[in-house]
Amino acid sequence: MPSPKEIVNTMMATDLYSQWLGISVLEVGAGNCKIKLTVRKEMINGFGIAHGGITYCLSDSALAFASNSHGPQAVSIETSISHTAKVMVGDILTAEAKELSRSKKIAFYEVVIKNQEHKIVSLFKGTVYITEKNW
Amino acid sequence: MPSPKEIVNTMMATDLYSQWLGISVLEVGAGNCKIKLTVRKEMINGFGIAHGGITYCLSDSALAFASNSHGPQAVSIETSISHTAKVMVGDILTAEAKELSRSKKIAFYEVVIKNQEHKIVSLFKGTVYITEKNW
Amino acid sequence: MPSPKEIVNTMMATDLYSQWLGISVLEVGAGNCKIKLTVRKEMINGFGIAHGGITYCLSDSALAFASNSHGPQAVSIETSISHTAKVMVGDILTAEAKELSRSKKIAFYEVVIKNQEHKIVSLFKGTVYITEKNW
Amino acid sequence: MPSPKEIVNTMMATDLYSQWLGISVLEVGAGNCKIKLTVRKEMINGFGIAHGGITYCLSDSALAFASNSHGPQAVSIETSISHTAKVMVGDILTAEAKELSRSKKIAFYEVVIKNQEHKIVSLFKGTVYITEKNW
Numbered sequence: 090m091p092s093p094k095e096i097v098n099t100m101m102a103t104d105l106y107s108q109w110l111g112i113s114v115l116e117v118g119a120g121n122c123k124i125k126l127t128v129r130k131e132m133i134n135g136f137g138i139a140h141g142g143i144t145y146c147l148s149d150s151a152l153a154f155a156s157n158s159h160g161p162q163a164v165s166i167e168t169s170i171s172h173t174a175k176v177m178v179g180d181i182l183t184a185e186a187k188e189l190s191r192s193k194k195i196a197f198y199e200v201v202i203k204n205q206e207h208k209i210v211s212l213f214k215g216t217v218y219i220t221e222k223n224w
Numbered sequence: 225m226p227s228p229k230e231i232v233n234t235m236m237a238t239d240l241y242s243q244w245l246g247i248s249v250l251e252v253g254a255g256n257c258k259i260k261l262t263v264r265k266e267m268i269n270g271f272g273i274a275h276g277g278i279t280y281c282l283s284d285s286a287l288a289f290a291s292n293s294h295g296p297q298a299v300s301i302e303t304s305i306s307h308t309a310k311v312m313v314g315d316i317l318t319a320e321a322k323e324l325s326r327s328k329k330i331a332f333y334e335v336v337i338k339n340q341e342h343k344i345v346s347l348f349k350g351t352v353y354i355t356e357k358n359w
Numbered sequence: 360m361p362s363p364k365e366i367v368n369t370m371m372a373t374d375l376y377s378q379w380l381g382i383s384v385l386e387v388g389a390g391n392c393k394i395k396l397t398v399r400k401e402m403i404n405g406f407g408i409a410h411g412g413i414t415y416c417l418s419d420s421a422l423a424f425a426s427n428s429h430g431p432q433a434v435s436i437e438t439s440i441s442h443t444a445k446v447m448v449g450d451i452l453t454a455e456a457k458e459l460s461r462s463k464k465i466a467f468y469e470v471v472i473k474n475q476e477h478k479i480v481s482l483f484k485g486t487v488y489i490t491e492k493n494w
Numbered sequence: 495m496p497s498p499k500e501i502v503n504t505m506m507a508t509d510l511y512s513q514w515l516g517i518s519v520l521e522v523g524a525g526n527c528k529i530k531l532t533v534r535k536e537m538i539n540g541f542g543i544a545h546g547g548i549t550y551c552l553s554d555s556a557l558a559f560a561s562n563s564h565g566p567q568a569v570s571i572e573t574s575i576s577h578t579a580k581v582m583v584g585d586i587l588t589a590e591a592k593e594l595s596r597s598k599k600i601a602f603y604e605v606v607i608k609n610q611e612h613k614i615v616s617l618f619k620g621t622v623y624i625t626e627k628n629w
Binding site for chain 3 (some may be wrong): 504505506508509510511513514535537538539540541542544545548551554555558567569570572573574575577581596626
């Protein structure tokens with residue numbers, strides 16, 4: 090079985106959308122990871138702040154990396170996110186994914202995103218289904 | 225007060241991220257809308273299918289348009305999405321947002337996304353807080 | 360395989376909590392059901408209105424009946440509820456569960472509860488895991 | 495303004511449903527609390543395990559106590575729960591509510607329930623709207 094780091098490297102290599110977002114992987118372990126991105130101008134919405142989708146996408150990538158890191162491929166089945174503070178162009182967002190619970194078929198993760206001032210900007214919870222296919 | 229259509233046009237004009245996604249607005253009414261996008265290669269994840277963030281972003285834009293269409297500005301506080309089928313490059317996704325309930329301060333919406341074969345690919349629920357600022 | 364109605368009758372017979380709630384089953388089909396209860400005094404919270412758990416419990420029972428009605432046993436993995444209007448002692452609540460999407464292993468349901476004036480009081484979404492055991 | 499403990503005592507005194515559940519309050523602070531209950535026979539569902547509503551109700555009471563403890567009355571607008579392990583008759587469940595984020599109008603909480611063996615049995619997230627009325 091490849092290591093968590095090798096699995097995430099393999100995933101990132103073909104994950105064109107995470108590449109477009111400018112995600113860089115800071116840490117990876119079995120069931121967790123820490124990744125970041127810098128908010129760019131093309132990520133804003135009609136209010137002039139970051140589109141809610143940006144923190145979701147960063148969280149969802151963190152979920153994918155953390156939940157696949159054990160070896161078996163895992164797919165997202167249900168996710169939720171709360172936006173707790175505005176995100177502006179230039180903000181540096183760091184997402185930390187943590188495994189809350191894992192059984193044979195289902196696992197649960199939380200992802201917290203903080204900005205460069207260590208303020209929480211979003212809270213995400215993700216549920217995945219663990220397939221029988223390995224990385 | 226501007227019409228739902230005028231409000232959404234104003235929002236879209238400065239919503240650079242929805243523009244990057246290639247969202248086009250098909251219909252807008254008070255509390256609802258129908259928008260679409262075509263999945264491009266730069267939207268895929270490490271599994272070679274559309275990143276879960278793409279259907280979320282489309283849903284979240286639909287939520288923003290539907291919930292702001294009445295006049296008062298509304299901001300998302302909690303959203304959830306379930307991914308029910310794979311989305312591939314070239315798929316044409318249509319999102320329909322519907323208002324489920326609206327009080328003075330809080331409103332709830334559902335957004336269903338279907339692909340070009342009318343298959344449901346995601347189910348989204350969004351809660352917004354209605355501010356005292358008008359468009 | 361027993362019919363949806365037979366499965367729900369079997370479930371209700373030993374579901375002591377649904378019995379305590381006073382749930383009665385109005386309709387059952389493959390993937391859907393309609394059930395009701397009347398709010399009693401011992402169901403109120405510190406605000407003098409029905410505890411948020413009451414609409415959740417009614418929704419969760421509706422989810423269990425609808426998702427098990429096909430034959431294979433299904434277990435809830437993630438559920439969410441929004442409370443959209445106050446519920447008072449004496450209110451008659453009717454919950455309708457509808458199957459939104461079903462694959463081999465995972466299925467999604469919505470449950471809408473209305474009071475006796477046909478006002479929506481809660482919106483519920485439930486995700487279940489379908490086991491290999493049959494009723 | 496009454497203390498967090500006084501507010502929760504006031505709430506519990508008229509919260510007939512939390513009384514029926516047999517909830518006892520172990521700790522209360524500004525924005526957090528720890529409460530428990532013992533699962534009784536009348537709380538089981540058709541699978542012979544605790545109804546999913548029981549952990550939800552315990553979590554929802556914990557949310558109510560934690561979010562009202564600051565003084566202003568708060569009402570739940572959106573909650574979600576994941577069931578991560580079976581709960582049996584006789585299990586002693588302890589719920590801990592923690593404030594994740596709080597602004598003037600909206601606040602977010604998580605509630606984790608563990609059984610007597612310190613195993614996590616449910617993960618709950620709650621969003622409340624803070625009213626202008628004080629306890």
